[in-house]
Amino acid sequence: MSSSSSRTELERLVAALRTDVFAQADDMAYDLSAGGAGAGAGGGGGGFAGVDQLTSAERMAAYSVGVATPSRSIAALSKTEKSVERLYNSMRTTEAGIDDAMKFSSEVHKRALQQKDTELNQLKQLLVAKERTIDSLRDTVESAKRTLEAKLTAITNELAARDGELHEERRRTQDLAYRCQQAELLAQTAVDAAKRNEEAREAEADELQQKLRDLRRDIATIREEYGAQSATLRQEETIRKAIEHEREHERRKFQRELNKLQKKAMAEDALIERVSELEGKLTAEKKSRKANEKWLDAELKTKEEMEGLFLALRDVALSSRKAKKSAVAQNMRSTDLLDDNQRLRSELAAVRTDVSRALRIASP
Structure with missing residues (x-):
């Protein structure tokens, strides 16, 4: 009643x-x-x-x-x-x-x-x-954010180091190519000189041809190393792209978690307003009773x-x-x-x- x-x-x-x-x-x-x-x-x-x-x-x-x-x-x-x-x-x-x-x-x-x-x-x-749940979730989000930022920093530093190594390898490869070119020029010059002096310097020509074969062998070896270095560079480029893709995936996942937490916070604010309204109704009921x-x-x-x-x-x-x-x-x-x-x-x-x-x- x-x-x-x-x-x-x-x-x-x-x-x-x-x-x-x-x-x-x-x-x-x-x-x-x-x-x-x-x-x-x-x-x-x-x-x-x-x-x-x-x-x-x-x-x-x-x-x-x-x-x-x-x-x-x-x-x-x-x-x-x-x-x-x-x-x-x-x-x-x-x-x-x-x-x-x-x-x-x-x-x-x-x-x-x-x-x-x-x-x-x-x-x-x-x-x-x-x-309390919101505070716990906020702490969890902050911890996850710090962990992801640390991972991103480590990945960025690693990519910078890999870029430096790639730059050094390219410089070495270019140096080897230049040396090969210079060696070929020197070998061709030596062959020409040997042909002009073939009669006089047969022994020297044979020796120079041997050196030329050795140089060509070295050039083939250098080319193989250059091919291997190129494959390594392509593989590292693929790895870098995969890392960037994973970083983007982690960023999107973090954004979704942040949106969920914001929705929960809005629901909690609505609950606080409802409690305030109930307190006002209780005060009015007490006045009516008096x-x-x-x-x-x-x-x-x-x-x-x-x-x-x-x-x-x-x-x-x-x-x-x-x-x-x-x-x-x-x-x-x-x-x-x-x-x-x-x-x-x-x-x-x-x-x-x-x-x-x-x-x-x-x-x-």
């Missing part, structure tokens, strides 16, 4: 109390006026016809006519006393109902607040766990005042029985009872106004 339903139940009980009070007051006035009217109309043969249609002023006038008959007045007072007793019992029953409604409403509010506090604590614990408690306190004070008024009314009715021998005193006390009845109506109207004002103030 919510706070609005509890307030509706209390309003229904207060309305029933008002209806019962007005009905009892009307019965008291009617009994008093009916008793006096019957006594005054005894010599007139038949009393008042249609007494139910009498107004309050007519009932008072009829009662004032019949105050000279103490026995009927005593009977009317007895009925009034019984009406007061019934009204007092109704007040006690209504008071018990209001107390039960207040206890039930307090228990419902207490359980609802406890449940909301529990849910808020669970959300806070979940938020703390999520924040307003309802103030309204219930005002109702209890009003109930105590009404109970005092009805006790005073019963005391007046009981004391009026002791003065039954004096008609004048009986008339005065009956008049006082009517005045008390009118005053009770005025006070009940004021209570109704205060209750309506309290309900308007307590309404959310």
Whole structure:
């Protein structure tokens, strides 16, 4: 049951109390006026016809006519006393109902607040766990980032070193090619010189030809080494491209992980906003509960005042029985009872106004 339903139940009980009070007051006035009217109309043969249609002023006038008959007045007072007793019992029953409604409403509010506090604590614990997870993921990402940066630095340094080695190998290859070219030129020059001096220098020509064969053999060896170096260079170029491809793959993978972490962070921010909204609703609910408690306190004070008024009314009715021998005193006390009845109506109207004002103030 919510706070609005509890307030509706209390309003229904207060309305029933008002209806019962007005009905009892009307019965008291009617009994008093009916008793006096019957006594005054005894010599007139038949009393008042249609007494139910009498107004309050007519009932008072009829009662004032019949105050000279103490026995009927005593009977009317007895009925009034019984009406007061019934009204007092109704007040006690209504008071018990209001107390039960207040206890039930307090228990419902207490359980609802406890449940909301529990849910808020669970959300806070979940938020703390999520924040710890985010911090752990951030540390993991930073560690992975540092590792990848270290790998990229090492790969870059290695590629720079390989580029230096390749440059050195190219320089050596070019030097060997130049030496081969120079050797071929020298060999050709030597052959030409040997041909011109063939007759004179046959032995020297044979030796030079041998040197030429040796040089050609060396040139073939150098060419083979150059081919091997070229194959090595091509292989290293392939390795470098594979390393660059792997680095690009690692960069894309890191970017995907970073995007996932950003999405999780956005979800956590939305959860924080939801917790803040729940805290605001809980604060509003606490304020509403305080307003309802103030309204219930005002109702209890009003109930105590009404109970005092009805006790005073019963005391007046009981004391009026002791003065039954004096008609004048009986008339005065009956008049006082009517005045008390009118005053009770005025006070009940004021209570109704205060209750309506309290309900308007307590309404959310």
